[in-house]
Amino acid sequence: MRLISFEHAGRASWGRVEGPEVVDLGAAHGAPADLKAAIALGADMTGEAPRIARADVRLLPIIPNPSKILCVGHNYESHRVETGRDKTQFPSIFTRFADTLIGAEDPIIRPAVSTDLDFEAELAVVIGKGGRNIPEDKAMDHIAGLSCFNDASVRDWQWHTRQFIPGKNFPGTAPFGPELVTLEEISDMDQVRVESRLNGEVMQSATLDHMLFSIPVIIAYVSTFTPLSPGDVIATGTPGGVGAKRTPPVWMKAGDKIEVSVSGVGTLTSLIRDEA
Missing domain, CATH: 3.90.850.10 (Fumarylacetoacetase-like, C-terminal domain)
Structure with a gap:
């Protein structure tokens, strides 16, 4: 699985990369706020969510907010x-x-x-x-x-x-x-x-x-x-x-x-x- 942190339309999110698309897992109802939180909570990263063209997102650091x-x-x-x-x-x-x-x-x-x-x-x-x-x-x-x-x-x-x-x-x-x-x-x-x-x-x-x-x-x-x-x-x-x-x-x-x-x-x- 390949995951990214990104910004799209002024909103920071995270998701799964599938070919030319990003599954915007951060947009799902009740989703963790960021990839660090998703990892900490053991969130399901295999599910479906709105899809965005990979070319339309701006990549953020994989973990933008690490403690260490x-x-x-x-x-x-x-x-x-x-x-x-x-x-x-x-x-x-x-x-x-x-x-x-x-x-x-x-x-x-x-x-x-x-x-x-x-x-x-x-x-x-x-x-x-x-x-x-x-x-x-x-x-x-x-x-x-x-x-x-x-x-x-x-x-x-x-x-x-x-x-x-x-x-x-x-x-x-x-x-x-x-x-x-x-x-x-x-x-x-x-x-x-x-x-x-x-x-x-x-x-x-x-x-x-x-x-x-x-x-x-x-x-x-x-x-x-x-x-x-x-x-x-x-x-x-x-x-x-x-x-x-x-x-x-x-x-x-x-x-x-x-x-x-x-x-x-x-x-x-x-x-x-x-x-x-």
Whole structure:
């Protein structure tokens, strides 16, 4: 199943994608207000509702209002090596704020204070069933679905200190979508490929079996120090090939097109625009 959050005729809603149409589940009588609420309530997402042409909706971030966005740093060996980071026993976790999220058709905003805007293709996990101290062997049962995420990073601000948060939280720097894909759509998680393309050129590409910490390990670790809730988002890390570690560095600029593809999940395409 493929789900989206969207805006149509000035109204925010959510629904199921079926070919060129969206089944507007948010318009059904008594429906939850948004996709996060629908996930939390275990709402029926297979039923009928008014249909809208997919081309007539504006995509919102898959979960526009997550309580938590947790990001994993240096989680592919190729990225760990290119950054010179030591191997660690535990995942490196940092946070994003919900107001950095944008929809799949919105531009990434390059802030006026920097030209060092980088791309990071990632697989995002959306939590479906909350919990604390979730065991690894039960972790996949807590997933509502998968999506594409671009953890676009303002590198000079990221590197002001050893803390990542400033460079990861500029407005308009976290495209999230276009769809939330449920796990039955994925046949082999280990072979899911995460890739970025800048103006058509492949910059990053790796399969999930190159992760240093697997999705179940991440969920188990994170849920030990913070309770997870339905709609929480975990961005699971980016492969090697980021612009900052190229010679010379490759920074995104106004007019560029960056695509993040996750096999079996979709492609997230964003244009770059300078801050007004």
